[in-house]
Amino acid sequence: MNTLARGRQHARLGRAQSSLRRCVSVRRIVALLLLASFSLSVFFLQAKSRPTNSRSSAISPPVLNEFEFIPPLHTHPPAKRAVITLLAGPAKPTQLSKSLDDFCLLAHYQAYSFLHGNITNLNNNNNNNKEKTPKIEFVVMATYETPVHCLEGLLKLGVSRIIKVPTFIVPSEMNHRYGYTFTKFRMWALEGIYESILTMDGDMFFLKKSPLDLFDFMTRSSVSSLGKRFPFFGAVKDWPGGADYESGQFDSGLMLFEPTIQDYKGLLDTIPSSLGFGDQRVLTKYYNSQGARPFTVIPHYYHTSRLLERTKQEIEEAVGLHFKFLTIKLDNASTVVAETRELFGIWSNQMQDLRRIQMKDVLVVSEDSSGYEEADQSLPVVPIVPVVPKLFDEWQLVRTHNSTMYDTVLVVSLESDKLDPVELGNRNKLASLYHQSTHLLLSPSLSAFLKIASALEKFEWVWILAPHVSVDAKVILSVAIGQLQIVGQQPMLIGFKDCKNTSVANSASILLHKSSRLKLLKYLETFSASSTTAAADQIWAGFTSLFGVSEKRLVDSTSLYTVAWSSSSTSSSTSQENCLFLT
Numbered sequence: 001m002n003t004l005a006r007g008r009q010h011a012r013l014g015r016a017q018s019s020l021r022r023c024v025s026v027r028r029i030v031a032l033l034l035l036a037s038f039s040l041s042v043f044f045l046q047a048k049s050r051p052t053n054s055r056s057s058a059i060s061p062p063v064l065n066e067f068e069f070i071p072p073l074h075t076h077p078p079a080k081r082a083v084i085t086l087l088a089g090p091a092k093p094t095q096l097s098k099s100l101d102d103f104c105l106l107a108h109y110q111a112y113s114f115l116h117g118n119i120t121n122l123n124n125n126n127n128n129n130k131e132k133t134p135k136i137e138f139v140v141m142a143t144y145e146t147p148v149h150c151l152e153g154l155l156k157l158g159v160s161r162i163i164k165v166p167t168f169i170v171p172s173e174m175n176h177r178y179g180y181t182f183t184k185f186r187m188w189a190l191e192g193i194y195e196s197i198l199t200m201d202g203d204m205f206f207l208k209k210s211p212l213d214l215f216d217f218m219t220r221s222s223v224s225s226l227g228k229r230f231p232f233f234g235a236v237k238d239w240p241g242g243a244d245y246e247s248g249q250f251d252s253g254l255m256l257f258e259p260t261i262q263d264y265k266g267l268l269d270t271i272p273s274s275l276g277f278g279d280q281r282v283l284t285k286y287y288n289s290q291g292a293r294p295f296t297v298i299p300h301y302y303h304t305s306r307l308l309e310r311t312k313q314e315i316e317e318a319v320g321l322h323f324k325f326l327t328i329k330l331d332n333a334s335t336v337v338a339e340t341r342e343l344f345g346i347w348s349n350q351m352q353d354l355r356r357i358q359m360k361d362v363l364v365v366s367e368d369s370s371g372y373e374e375a376d377q378s379l380p381v382v383p384i385v386p387v388v389p390k391l392f393d394e395w396q397l398v399r400t401h402n403s404t405m406y407d408t409v410l411v412v413s414l415e416s417d418k419l420d421p422v423e424l425g426n427r428n429k430l431a432s433l434y435h436q437s438t439h440l441l442l443s444p445s446l447s448a449f450l451k452i453a454s455a456l457e458k459f460e461w462v463w464i465l466a467p468h469v470s471v472d473a474k475v476i477l478s479v480a481i482g483q484l485q486i487v488g489q490q491p492m493l494i495g496f497k498d499c500k501n502t503s504v505a506n507s508a509s510i511l512l513h514k515s516s517r518l519k520l521l522k523y524l525e526t527f528s529a530s531s532t533t534a535a536a537d538q539i540w541a542g543f544t545s546l547f548g549v550s551e552k553r554l555v556d557s558t559s560l561y562t563v564a565w566s567s568s569s570t571s572s573s574t575s576q577e578n579c580l581f582l583t
Contacts, residue, residue: 063186064189068163068164070155070164071161073193078137081198082161083136083139083199084139085199086141086183086187086199087140087150088180089143098383099405103202105385108354110200113350115158117350122138136215137160140162141183141186146164150383157357170271185268188261189264191261196258197256198215200253201253204254204321207346211254214234214256217234217256217298234257234297235298235303236300237250250283250295253320253322256298267286270286307321307330308330308336329392330343330392344391355388355434358384359435384406388434398479405482407461407481408458409437409460411431411439412439412440412462412465413440414442414443415467423467423469426473430472430474433474433476446524453520453524456513461512468508480559481511492513492519493510495507495511497557498563509560519546527539
């Protein structure tokens, strides 16, 4: 073969080898791409099959379609952690919008405790730990039967979220005292909404210490005797004398857990075989230290119950106090330690501060007490929590007059230029007692009556006092009004037979009910702008004459005040100068 032929052969061989190398390279690239594609497929398949705590990737379970979130989740994303209390019970179509049942009253207290109090304030926790721990929000889970005014009051206090849910009905248990507690299981359906939940009964109080460090105590999973890992569930073992003490089980009054649909379904499946003691019997059978689904024991001082039997050390160590402060006296036995006896007074102080916050929203008085600014009229009038005196016996007296315990009263002093400085101080003390009222100084005029009419939109009563009246600064106004024992139709005006017995207009004191507001406004419209200087007695006498016999009431005596007798009075009747207005 000549040189030229051998050169051509080498060239063809070189091109063939180059082509082969390119082919191998392409095959390698294709193989690598296929391998990478397969690996990614496996990764995503495994990721889909693994449970996740990521709220963004979790799919909401179908049961959440029955829930209503206020505010909505898409406009106000939830925090990762939640403190939740439950409001569940039968519908109350006859409940007055000014009042709360005991369950809603306690929910208001818990909202105050976690949002405004000094001990368990979530705002302090969230502001001080922006980068250290996840934020926590306070939530009320309420059945759809819960009165609207109760929920409006909670939202006004700043509750982060209300979750409205259907009542979980177990037909054979609904007449039981704990029949509505099965609705508590709805919290386990909040998987993907919250990563961890701390829930407690309404009668759980944190008076001296906070339970919020329990979120740090919580581990990511529980371990059973079989070595399997489960979402966390923790509770305090029942105290001696409790329903589940002998079995070594827990009290469901305080629980910390990771919500999962699997546990939600498991609890529902357990109900038929665990009836008789509401939610607790179901929970203690499902989460059983001797079974496959364990619970983590939380230190006992986070949930201290049966307070009448506790020692001084146990009370001092206590974080959560499970007790019915509303109805049971703490010092009804000689064996009760002093540390227990003082707890009611601590709760009373916190309830007084809650009332202070609510009253401030109703009426803002100017610094000189000569007028006021109205609260936002676009907001609904929400119930104000009742006065809670420092002594339990006085608190029970307030509860005895349940028809007036939620009545709010505005104290108005007319002709303030004639008011004695000592009496002015007494009236201020009366109004500030347990934050039960507000005291306004007004000069008798058309403008004053317009302000009174406006106040009647927010207050149940406006109590108008003549200057020569001495009030008892220790009187609880709701009790005093209740002691008037008004029977039958609610009068629009209440007067007292302490000046002349002929007319309500001659009383030294007048109680105006809010039902009189429209009549008062309509009457005041009859006075033209040029009549702003009309005499107060002329305005008042004409107004009181508008009411029929059934709309006004004269009462013989009252514990609200005494009339200062005039030194010039020579008869058994009071001098005319002591009367509020004279016809």
